[in-house]
Amino acid sequence: MPTTTERRSAPPSADPDLGRAVPVTMTVNGEAHTILVEPRRTLLDTLRHDLGLTGAKKVCDVGNCGAxxxxxxxxPVYSCLLLAVDCADRTVTTIEGLAKGNALDPVQEAFVRRDAFQCGFCTPGQVMSLRALLDETPDxxxxxxxxxVTGNLCRCGAYRNILEAGRLAAEIQAARRNDEGVGR
Structure with missing residues (x-):
């Protein structure tokens, strides 16, 4: 047993490569990217800092707010809870990847038309959650x-408009499908 004057060195890390960056390839908004990331770096930090995609917000950093x-x-996933290395060879879509050219996604258009945001900080997460719903359940x-949108907090209290935007987005999507004969 060490005395008060003796010091023990810390045990060696079980994984000496834990802090070394590793290449991770993922498709983000339709484009393949190979990024060097440390194994503990989250998908959120990788998107924001390595790819410059700042639509997804870093708010709680523990999966409580949905931003x-x-x-x-x-x-839909909380990117603050996912490690970037766990997204290797997978497809990621962010708010920046929804619009097609100059045409907003139906959910984005509905948010604008229903004024479903006040400060706008939660908006990307709300939009992505509703987009996932409409992909699975068009009506x-x-x-x-x-x-x-239960897992998305809006501190401004724009929930009524957010729900109205969800309804309108389904209508816009249906109208586009009828007009164009395609998905969104």
């Missing part, structure tokens, strides 16, 4: 819309 919501292989009920 960092992105799609991973078509499913959702009000309850499904409300459930889709």
């Amino acid at each position: 960092c919501t992105v799609h991973l292989d078509g499913r 959702p009920t009000d309850e499904q819309i409300a459930r889709a």
Whole structure:
């Protein structure tokens, strides 16, 4: 047992490569990227700092607010809880990847038309959650819309307009499908 004057050195790390950056290839908004990331770096930090995609917000950093919501292989996820290395060979879509040319995604258009944001900080996460809902359920009920954004906090209290935007987005999407004969 060491005395008060003796010091023990810290045990060696179980993984000496833990802090070394590793190459990770992922498709982000339709483009393949190979990025050197440290194994503990989150997808959120990788998107914001390495790729300059700042739409997903870093707010709580523990998966409580939904401001960092992105799609991973078509499913909404909190990017603050995912390690970038776990996204290798997967597809990530951020708010920046929704618009097609100059045409906003139906959810983005609905948010503008229904003034579904005040400060706008939660908006990217809300939009991504509703986009995922409409991808799976093109004609959702009000309850499904409300459930889709349950994990997204809006500190400004714009929930009513957000729910109205969800309804309108479904209508816009349906109208576009009828007009163009295509998806969104």
